[in-house]
Structures are given as C-alpha cells and as structure tokens.
Amino acid sequence: MNSDNVEAPTKGVQSFLAERLHLIADLLQQYPLLGAAMVLAIALIIALICRFVVFRQLRRWLPSDRTGPGATLLVQLQRPVFTTILCLGLIAAHRLLTGGTGGGPVASLLSTIILVSWVRMLFFQCGTLLQVISAKSARFSLIDQRAIPLLDLSCKLLVILFGSYALLLIWGINPLGWLASAGVIGIAVGFAAKDTLANLFSGFFILADAPYKVGDYVNLDSGERGRVTQIGLRSTRIMTRDDVEITLPNSLIASGKIVNESGGPSSSIRVTIPVGVAYGSDADQVCEILLGVAQQHAELAQTPEPRVRMRGFGASSLDFELLVWINLPEERGRIRHELLLGIYKALAAHQVEIPYTKSDIYIKELPSLNPASGGSQ
Structure with missing residues (x-):
C-alpha cells in the first residue's frame, strides 16, 4: 500500500511534465520564430551568468596576487566562452527557423567565429598557460623555465596548424589535397630558403x-x-x-x-690582475697591499672575498695575482682600470719596486788610439 501511494503521485507528475513538454514542442513547431527567440534568450542568459557570476567567483578563489598568470588567463577566457555559448544559441535558433535541415553557410560562419575566438586566445596566451603550469608544477619540475620560450613557440605553431585544419573541415573542404600541395610547395620553398x-x-x-x-x-x-x-x-x-x-x-x-660569463653558479665573475714586484720585496707586505686595495673598492662582490696568490718566480720579478669578483661582466674594464691605478699608487707609497725591462752593457776593452796607424797628430 505504501509503495502504491508513493508511485501514484510520481506517475502523475511525470505525465503532467510530459504533457507540458508536448505542448511546448507543438507551440515551437507552430511558431518557430518564438522558439528561436527563446533559445537565443536562454543562450544569452547562460553566457552572461558565466561571464559575470562564474568567472567572478573563480577570481575570488585565486591567490591574493591578481596580476599573476592565472588571473590573466582567467580574464582572457571570458571572451571565447561568452562567444561560444552565444554562437551555439544562434546555431540552435537558426536550425529551429529552418526546420532542423542543417546549418548551411550560417552555421559554418558561426562555427568559424567560435574557432577564431579560441585560436586567437590560445595563440596569444600560450606563454601565460605555460607559466600557470610551471607555477603549479614547480615542486615537481615538470616544466623548466628555460624551456618555456621553445614550448610557447611550439604551442603557437600547433594552434595554427590545428586551427587551419578545423577551419577546412567546418567549410567542408577536404584537407588532404591541400596537404599534398603544401608538401610540394614546402620542398620548393626549402630549397629556395635554405639559409633562413x-x-x-x-x-x-x-x-x-x-x-x-x-x-x-x-x-x-x-x-x-x-x-x-x-x-x-x-x-x-x-x-x-x-x-x-x-x-x-x-x-x-x-x-x-x-x-x-653569466651562466655560472652565481652571477658574479672573477677578474684576475697579475702584479710583478722586484726581487727582495717583502712578499707578505705585497699581499697585504694588494688585499687592501681590493677591500677599499666598493663595487667588488663580497662573496667570494678578494684573495692574493703568488704564482711563480719570473725572470726579473716575483709574480702575484689579485683575484677579485665583480657582479656585472660589462663593468670588468672599468673596475680593472681602477684596481690597476690603486695598486700602482699603493706600491709606490710603500716603496715597493715594480720591475721593468733593463739592459746592462759591459765594455770589455776600449779600442787603442795608435798614431802610427795613420791618425793625425
């Protein structure tokens, strides 16, 4: 008894809804213009709800940074989604007006608008999408930051290729013939533009x-x-x-x-300045002088610290090297100039000789002046 009592109202509701739907279907068949207007209105309402309600709610769920790649991608998605819903409503309305006998050129044109809106968005937002994926997967290193430019370019090429293929299918054009012609043209262009x-x-x-x-x-x-x-x-x-x-x-x-020069473990690079001093100089004092000159320069990197190394015994000098690190490679010439000036002045102030090439001439014997040899008195 209880199950019969429950099934009876349910069957009554179903029959009532079926009757109403039949009435609506008959009404739409009698007045297709009214049905098309209703479908179009429903599509417009859904598109507006998606744009002003759904996307706003999605933006609220984003992190506090509203200028990041995720927020940019979400903003750019609004237009193709709105265009897709509205064009689908127009296609359905057009089919109601034509009695459901196919879309024809109008449906192809509306489908082209949908395709162009998505291709345009994907083409210009490939890099943003890759940034979103990279940010989400940074912990797992699925996408390396250095590979994003190449992936961006590859994605753009794929978007153009698949978009062109879909466009041909929408207008009922067989793409196989076009692909064969493109292959022949590609070979000719390859020979003509091999350098490019x-x-x-x-x-x-x-x-x-x-x-x-x-x-x-x-x-x-x-x-x-x-x-x-x-x-x-x-x-x-x-x-x-x-x-x-x-x-x-x-x-x-x-x-x-x-x-x-910027590709090492850090952005700083090493600059080596060779310095030679005369034999007999105090080596410890020379090291202190060179380190003092480096420590007084404000533009050198703090890590690693400047250091001095004695490299060998030269032909006329004790050979040292001052090793310093700079932050910007393009500043190497100017900083090297300033350090050389400081080293020269510091060595001169401490009376440390900088050797230079010297030539000593020894005269073993002076020629004799013999008057009998024809010289005049």
Missing part, C-alpha cells in the same frame, strides 16, 4: 639547449661580446659595450663556441 631554414632550426636548438638567455653576458667565437637583449627564431640581438646593438644569425651562433 638553417637559422630557424638553429633558433629551435638554441631555445631548447639554452646556452644563454636574455640578460646574459656572452662572448662569441666570431668576436662579438655583449649582453643578450633578444632571442628570436632567426637571429639573436646583442648589445655591445659601445651601446651598439648587433643582430647575429642563429646559424652562426649555433656553429661556434659561446662563452657565457
């Missing part, structure tokens, strides 16, 4: 191997020396000490030796 392709592949290898990054101070095998300002697919730009920016093809850099 060599630079592109070298750019990929530089971004993947990361022998240097933007901001590093490098010495190239071709003689260029300066700070890296930009790494592109085709070339790398370096700002020299003359404040002149030079652009080098990546193929030239990839095939040569690269000395990265």
Whole structure:
C-alpha cells in the first residue's frame, strides 16, 4: 500500500511534465520564430551568468596576487566562452527557423567565429598557460623555465596548424589535397630558403639547449661580446659595450663556441690582475697591499672575498695575482682600470719596486788610439 501511494503521485507528475513538454514542442513547431527567440534568450542568459557570476567567483578563489598568470588567463577566457555559448544559441535558433535541415553557410560562419575566438586566445596566451603550469608544477619540475620560450613557440605553431585544419573541415573542404600541395610547395620553398631554414632550426636548438638567455653576458667565437637583449627564431640581438646593438644569425651562433660569463653558479665573475714586484720585496707586505686595495673598492662582490696568490718566480720579478669578483661582466674594464691605478699608487707609497725591462752593457776593452796607424797628430 505504501509503495502504491508513493508511485501514484510520481506517475502523475511525470505525465503532467510530459504533457507540458508536448505542448511546448507543438507551440515551437507552430511558431518557430518564438522558439528561436527563446533559445537565443536562454543562450544569452547562460553566457552572461558565466561571464559575470562564474568567472567572478573563480577570481575570488585565486591567490591574493591578481596580476599573476592565472588571473590573466582567467580574464582572457571570458571572451571565447561568452562567444561560444552565444554562437551555439544562434546555431540552435537558426536550425529551429529552418526546420532542423542543417546549418548551411550560417552555421559554418558561426562555427568559424567560435574557432577564431579560441585560436586567437590560445595563440596569444600560450606563454601565460605555460607559466600557470610551471607555477603549479614547480615542486615537481615538470616544466623548466628555460624551456618555456621553445614550448610557447611550439604551442603557437600547433594552434595554427590545428586551427587551419578545423577551419577546412567546418567549410567542408577536404584537407588532404591541400596537404599534398603544401608538401610540394614546402620542398620548393626549402630549397629556395635554405639559409633562413638553417637559422630557424638553429633558433629551435638554441631555445631548447639554452646556452644563454636574455640578460646574459656572452662572448662569441666570431668576436662579438655583449649582453643578450633578444632571442628570436632567426637571429639573436646583442648589445655591445659601445651601446651598439648587433643582430647575429642563429646559424652562426649555433656553429661556434659561446662563452657565457653569466651562466655560472652565481652571477658574479672573477677578474684576475697579475702584479710583478722586484726581487727582495717583502712578499707578505705585497699581499697585504694588494688585499687592501681590493677591500677599499666598493663595487667588488663580497662573496667570494678578494684573495692574493703568488704564482711563480719570473725572470726579473716575483709574480702575484689579485683575484677579485665583480657582479656585472660589462663593468670588468672599468673596475680593472681602477684596481690597476690603486695598486700602482699603493706600491709606490710603500716603496715597493715594480720591475721593468733593463739592459746592462759591459765594455770589455776600449779600442787603442795608435798614431802610427795613420791618425793625425
């Protein structure tokens, strides 16, 4: 009895809902314009709820840093989501008006708008998405920071390729013929632009191997020396000490030796200053003088500390080296100049001789002046 009493109201509710749905379906068939307007209104309401309610709530769940990559990605997602919901509503409304006989050009156009909105967002936000993944996975080191530029470029290429493929499918174009034609054209372009392709592949290898990054101070095998300002697919730009920016093809850099002065365990680099003093000088005093000059210079790195080493016995001097560390490689010339001046003045003040090349001439015998040999009286 109890189960019959429960099932009876349930069946009544189901039959009531079924009748109402049939009435709504009949009404929509009789008045398709009204049904299209209802579908469009529902889609617009859902899109507005997602944009002004759902995304606002998601932003509240983010950390306090509202300018990070996660917040940027969330803001950029609003437009494609809103466009997708609204265009899907337009497609459904159009099918109601046409009696469900397919979308035709209108549906293809709306689908293209959806595709373009997502491709545009993904193309410009690939780097932001990788930053979000890197931040979330920093504990597990799933993505290395140096690999982000290469992954960003690869993701952009994949977005363009898949977007183009999907666009052809939306408009009912067979992509196989286009791919075959693209292969033939690619071979011809490869032969015509082999130098450009060599630079592109070298750019990929530089971004993947990361022998240097933007901001590093490098010495190239071709003689260029300066700070890296930009790494592109085709070339790398370096700002020299003359404040002149030079652009080098990546193929030239990839095939040569690269000395990265900023790539060690710390940003500081060592500067070695050889000093020679005359034999007979007090070696301990010389060490104290050199250390004093280094300690008085305010721009030297505190860690590691300056040190002095005696390296050998030269032909005319005791050979020492003052080892100091500087924070910026481009300051090496100026700091070396200042240290050399300070060393010269300090040694002169303590009367420590700096040897220089000397030549002593010994005359074994003076020629004799014999009057009988034809000389005049």
